[in-house]
Amino acid sequence: MEPTEEKPSEAVDIYRDTWVRFLGYANEVGEAFRPLVPVSLVWSSYAVSTAYVTADAVDKGKKAAAAHRDEPGMGQTTRVAVAVADTFVWQALASIVVPGFTINRVCAATLHVLGRTTKLPLPVRKWTTTAVGLSIVPFIMTPIDRSVDYLLDSSLRKLYRHGEKQE
Template identity: 50%
Template sequence: MSTEKPDTTPKNKIDIWRDTPVRLLGYANEVGESFRALVHVNAVRLSYGVAFAYVFADTNDKTKKEMNQKRKIIAAADTLIWQTLASVAIPGFTINRLCALSLFLLSKNKKLSLPMRKWTTTAIGLASIPFIVKPIDHGVDFLMESTFRKFFHPEIGP
């Protein structure tokens, strides 16, 4: 058994909003998009509400952690942009288009009933979520480091 204390410096601290299952709340709208063919549009809108609540909660958390007023504004903008792109906009669009394409292609098979096509589309959407998370996160990281962070966080830029 080690007697060393774990390193609790900020760089090794767990971010509840990004390093725990709480991060999955940001993907609520992908679940909504997956079920779009089966549920009322208000259920899909509610899923976007959950995802944006997560985005705003993470933005609030990052903003409160900054002491310097200028850095507070930069942290808020950085988090809001990153989370909106990586958790809501890009994954929501991706799942929406994947499900629309799936439903379209399945409609070519006249042997499948409409309920079967809709449930298959939903399953495809749900099954694809785990595969799009990391590539989208990395893509948004690259985008942010090439644009916003290059100007406002020169120490983190490429």
């Protein structure tokens, strides 16, 4: 796709449009490698993902503050708080909690099934489990993102919209 004249004026979101986005996948990689690495490395991968989620939420709060700087007092504060909370909750669920749990369970099941049904040596079972965990990442992201959107649209975001109507 060739860039249009409008593209340069659009701001690049470093948390969604650049390599930085891959930091949000650190915990998925950590979970896939859980059979092979010390658990402290797995938890470190969660720290990286959490830092990414927090930075994205702060960034969206700053953007909301800039976009609504002319609004009086609580209007701007509310919009900033909503932007930060919505981004943090969405990212925490879609980037950390749900995919981390999913990959953890798929890997645990894979290791268990391989142990029960094959005579492969343990190192081979562990590497196979890691390969399965890594290979499912591209397939689970879109369904997870859509599910988290549905969950928030059906719950938390109704509170935001309800609050906007009363202002």
